[in-house]
Amino acid sequence: MLIKRIYSSVILVALVVIAVLNRWVFNAALTALTVLGLYEFFTMLERKGIPCFKYFGIGMGAVIPLSIMFRFELTRKWELLFIMLALLFLFMMQFKRRQSQGAVVGISTTIFGILYISWFFSFLIRIRLLENGVGLFAAILLITKLGDVGAYLVGARFGKRPLIPRISPKKSVEGAIAGLVFSVLGALVAKPWLSFSYGHMILIGAFGGILGQLGDLSESLMKRDCQVKDSSEIIPGFGGVLDLIDSLLFTAPVFYFYVHIVLGAMEL
Numbered sequence: 001m002l003i004k005r006i007y008s009s010v011i012l013v014a015l016v017v018i019a020v021l022n023r024w025v026f027n028a029a030l031t032a033l034t035v036l037g038l039y040e041f042f043t044m045l046e047r048k049g050i051p052c053f054k055y056f057g058i059g060m061g062a063v064i065p066l067s068i069m070f071r072f073e074l075t076r077k078w079e080l081l082f083i084m085l086a087l088l089f090l091f092m093m094q095f096k097r098r099q100s101q102g103a104v105v106g107i108s109t110t111i112f113g114i115l116y117i118s119w120f121f122s123f124l125i126r127i128r129l130l131e132n133g134v135g136l137f138a139a140i141l142l143i144t145k146l147g148d149v150g151a152y153l154v155g156a157r158f159g160k161r162p163l164i165p166r167i168s169p170k171k172s173v174e175g176a177i178a179g180l181v182f183s184v185l186g187a188l189v190a191k192p193w194l195s196f197s198y199g200h201m202i203l204i205g206a207f208g209g210i211l212g213q214l215g216d217l218s219e220s221l222m223k224r225d226c227q228v229k230d231s232s233e234i235i236p237g238f239g240g241v242l243d244l245i246d247s248l249l250f251t252a253p254v255f256y257f258y259v260h261i262v263l264g265a266m267e268l
Contacts, residue, residue: 007236012244016141020134027069030125034065036241037117040231041222045113048226051106052113053093060086061118068125086111121245123252130259135193140255143186143208144247150182151175151213168220176213183209204258211254212247219246 019026038061042054064082090107097103128137155175163171187205191198219242223231230239238244 003237009237012235020138023128026128027065027125030121031062031065031069033241033245034118034121035062036234037121037231037245038062038113040240040242041113041117042110044223044226044228044231045109047228050109051102053090053106053110056089056093057110057113060089061114064114064118065122065125068122068129083111083115086114116249117242120249120253123256124248127252127256127259130256132194135190136255136259139187139190139193139204140208140248140251142190143183143205143255144212144251146186146189147179147183147209147212148216148247151179151216154178164217167217167224171217171220179213180206180209183212204255207254207258208251211250215247215250218250219243 015029019029035058038058039054042052042057045052046054060082087107090110094100094103094107124137124140127133127140130136151171152175155170155172155178159170159172159174161173162169163173163176184202184205187201187208188198191201194201196204219231223229231242232240234240235244
């Protein structure tokens with residue numbers, strides 16, 4: 001497993017570098033990851049027998065990153081309009097179904113998937129569009145993923161006390177602490193790329209370390225409920241796309257708002 005993770009990590013790092021340096025590759029990669037993540041999520045629900053509007057959810061989920069990339073915003077708070085329209089279409093599709101059983105669950109899970117994966121993940125695109133977007137994106141990626149690496153390596157070697165065994169038996173308290181420390185170290189390493197003070201960087205690293213692990217645990221909770229080990233097997237050593245991006249789903253939105261509001265960064 002470790003060897004597979006190393007091979008996959010080398011390839012993923014190379015792809016990330018290319019994507020960061022080329023805006024169109026970045027946009028295409030983020031859209032593809034969003035679509036694949038949504039596909040894995042809705043497929044997990046289907047395996048459990050939970051009704052959902054799978055392909056509608058994937059299609060609507062793809063609209064969010066694309067609209068941000070091409071700066072298409074109907075109103076300043078266009079997300080609320082998008083959610084309203086999505087709900088309207090979901091009700092119309094439900095009207096066409098022969099059975100009313102599972103209507104609330106089907107509509108709710110579809111909207112949840114769109115918000116949880118597409119909307120949260122799209123904040124990486126918003127980060128990329130901020131002033132010094134390349135440095136900001138690289139920083140949040142380093143903070144989040146270094147936390148993942150620290151939690152995995154230390155937890156696998158020194159983990160003794162289970163963190164939340166009913167959700168993820170292999171995660172340990174030692175690994176969680178290591179993940180937090182590694183995220184803070186990642187923030188300090190990223191300091192030269194940004195103009196923030198060391199105090200802000202430590203705070204961002206701490207937030208990233210905690211939220212990244214909450215994102216990981218949240219996906220583990222859903223996988224446990226759906227009785228699957230990985231969201232898919234598309235990435236050797238990691239599992240699926242959702243397994244790869246789960247920690248970023250929480251760190252990206254918080255990082256964006258922290259930078260955009262607290263630190264006053266302005267969009268280009």
